[in-house]
Amino acid sequence: MTTHSPFSTRFGTVIRPDVPPKIAGEFEYSNDVRIPGMLFGATKRSPHAHARLVAIDTSKALAMSGVHRVFTHEDVPEGRLLGHITHDQPVFVLDVARHEGEPVAFVVADSQERAWQALEAIDVSWQPLEPVTTIEDALTKDPIHPQGTLIRELLIERGDDAVGEVVVTGTWETGRQDQLFLAPESAVAYPSADGGVTLILATQDLHTDQQQLCAVLNLPPEKVHLINSGIGGAFGGREDITLQAHLAIAALALGKPVKTTYRRSESFLAHPKRHPAFMRYRLGAKSDGTFVSLEVSIDLDGGPYASTSGPVLGSACYFSAGPYRIPRVRVHGRAVRTNNPVSGAMRGFGAVQACFGIESTIDLLASKLGIDPVEIRRRNVLVEGDPFPTSGQRFEDQTDLRELIDRCMALELPSSPATLDLDLPGGTGRTLMGSAVSRGEGFALGVKNHLYGEGVPETSWAKLTREGNTIIVESSASECGQGIQGVLDRIVRTEFPECEVRFAVPSTWMQYSGSSSASRQSWMSGSAVLGAAQKLKSQTSSGEEPESAEFEYRAPATYRGDPTNGTGDIHVSYMFVAHRARVEVDTELGLIRVAAISTAQDVGRVINATEIRGQILGGIAQGVGFAINEHLDTPSGLAANNSLTDYLVPTAADMPLVVIDVLEQPDPRNPLGIKGVGEPSAVSSTAAIANAIRQATGKPITRVPVRPSDIALAN
Amino acid sequence: MSSVRLRLDGSPVELEAASSTSLLRALRDAGHTKAQGACEQGECGSCLVRIDGVVQNSCLVPATICEDANVETVASLLNQDLADAFARHGAVQCGFCTPGFVVAAEAALASAESLTYDTVRERLAGNICRCTGYHGIIEAVLEVSQRRREANQ
């Protein structure tokens, strides 16, 4: 069960407007959208991780009754590429397929079933090529992409050379976690009379999708509209183009609405996943535990296309030193192209991997010095005025990290011995049979930026219209389930406590508010809505006409790092979190029970207490999954477990007990003092669990997810 | 394709289905969207319905064996006290899993089994939620269980 300290009730308790229809099963997701006369598409995908496209024979498919058309690269003018940041990804395989599942063709038929059946009738001949599946191979063999092997390389260096009296080294590896949002990709595109196209979809970023579609279709934004329907979870997995371009091309060519829905096994292959990371750490300290120097190398497996590898690498590198005072830091990071599945954004965005690296290394140091692992962190955390260890950015008006640690440690982790099968290592499998259980505790401190940073200009727009006693909010911020609309509702009510609040459906008819990612929307769109609300409030109403006010909020400026050493004012601000985990391990079998987790998180301002708790619990669930189970295994680049049978996420029977404390240290950089909430719970929960497993077993635990054999067979 | 006639949440409906079409797909193709499909393997519970009194994954049932069946979804199984509790306890974020959880929860509440934190966890273990971390859902079900027991005393 969970307990938590009293949350601020300044904003009152909220039932989000989208919640009641969701409970009743009346909420419409993009999967539910039906347009009369719509046709259905299905995607033919490369079965190879790396192969030359020899020929596509669509004749048999086209001969099937009910099949209308098959689209391939021939339907896309040359040179039109997709990509969230770098445009490096073809709409359909042109000459070489670079990952398993890469789209080769899109068939449109009268029904979804027919379209799937028609896939079998499309004959694609391939010449398989040797796949590049390791970082080593990527760096030594020929590039698998014309833009080269390195998506990004980053060097961060601060301080004078120093070594420290004691040095520990560690090599750490993280797996390939899938966002596993429950609603599989699904959308509808339909043509409009002006030669344009409209999509009803589920995306985290309406405008970035629109930009890419405009480029591929060669249409202006006024002719390409995107409307967000209900989104069934995202966690970073809906930031890239998956089905949008195929649908738009088909709808325009056929003059009809076209829908497609992905099956789970293809969904696993279609959207980018968390970057596997390969990290080497070298931490030097004085014998009293004061950190002196840190050297880190991080290699990220980006898959063949850039997606968001650039900023993910930035995040991994800038947070590779955690929130600690370290005078000398050198970080060398590379995001590398391989023929493994594409990597991109997932909750935590590089900071999860970095946290595992630094927090595991600190535990090694603590152990070597015989200093309590929490105490060693407490001594080294940043305080007001310190330079951030990597960027050198001044740590100012941020969370009091010592208090964060203390508040986490003050929470009592439930300590009663487990008696139920469900709670023993091995669980309902009843493998323990009375054998001994090893207990361990682990602690980890997490840090990540919220908002974009690295000099990316960042704005959000909102418009409020007052009609009588109702205020209509127009914001393109995507509601993925995280509760942004509930937050915006509350903010409107700070100025208009008596009004009803309604939301226009988010679409590209509204101006840019950026992605629902980087834990940024409460701050960005919240500030935009606040600005609009304040403007509206100050307008005097003299007639019966609806009044409206719009506001574009601009985030404080940030800068790309110095090209020689990566330092600078990189980020707008940071989020901080502490996790403490208790695990119970059957060391002979290597089976792990995550028994309890306590956490303290600085949430800036509690706007919606229920949703904050939900974000914390949800992130911890993903952290648990990543620590002990979640990895998309891709031997030779081919997914072995792209199904829910073998890609295991925690169920209700696997969740640990969770105890939560939240701190409210408002961020002075935005009018409401808001801090992002969504990501931190996933940033350090995995590291805390791994540290606990290491303590319980005495095994190196150098990778997550931890496998039974890492404990049972390791030396 | 054949016609399948069954009762859905109390009303007669006619579905079109091939032999290989699951009840889930036949329902959704006909515009009945109270059951969702997140995996179509029986591993997530999003498609959970009650057929002739038996709670099961509708993705694993061919539509054509459901002729004359009585199919119930969240629409007929949800009670207001559970709806309120779900809302208050943060049991819903994206909501995609919610209708399935309602079916599982109402079945647990209707059973003679006494519900505790542990038995609720076990009963809901066949429904995946990716957003909430489950505790809000478990608490909501426990609260309703207690209230209904008290109301029956």
Next chain:
Amino acid sequence: MGTTSSPTTVEDALKALSNGARVINGGTDVMVPVNEGRDWVDSWLNLRNVESLRVIEQSHDGIRIGAGVTFAKIETSLVHLAPALARAASTVGSRQIRNVATIGGNVATASPAGDSILPLLTYDAEVELVSLRGTRSVPLTQFLVGPKRTSREPDELLSAITIRDFQGAQHFAKVGTRNAMVISICSICARLDRERGIARVAAGSVAPTPLLIHSAEEALLRQNAAAEFSRLVVEASSPISDHRASAEYRRHALGVLAERVHRLLWQETQ
């Protein structure tokens, strides 16, 4: 065009079977590849309405479990009589899977990981097969021919599983990394009937079929022979490496499970 028949008697079911219909009861196995498009079914033989298949009959001779008995029913009805089978049933899938998944389906699918098959092997279970030609009984060990292959003839239906020898201390355990809905990496079921001097042990996911290991029985009958028992069990296995686990881990885990279950059963019979 496909047809579905939903007979209410075994005889009508057999007639439908002769028309090439695909058998379905729980559907929890057969529908998965169908949904994925990897399998296509033209016509179903729906056994859900054949009540006679859903009966558990207890007699002086033993227990006859109808092929259509669900794991939900086995989980509760047999918890005292055949506790290892009841426990194995309770680990299948999830609550909703167990509501419809049948023991007949599990046995007929014959997966090397088949949870309910292990306790049945330790009970020397017999499989009853019916066809229009008559009825025959086959020991379960002979019924399981290879990975997902059985000796069922195409015109036969699995109608029941009979167990006569299910007494004694018994335990079923399966290694998985989650508490529900998990295919076992390695599993074991052992039974020790000291009164009658009978010992049985079966292992799953460590060979092409679930394995009844006769060579280890004698060691199970001796109190201080846990290590030897474990060695014999592992020797009889031939696990493979796959994405769930390596052969090395499976061998190791099997050895640990075997040693533990030996100690446990001897403790329980003190």
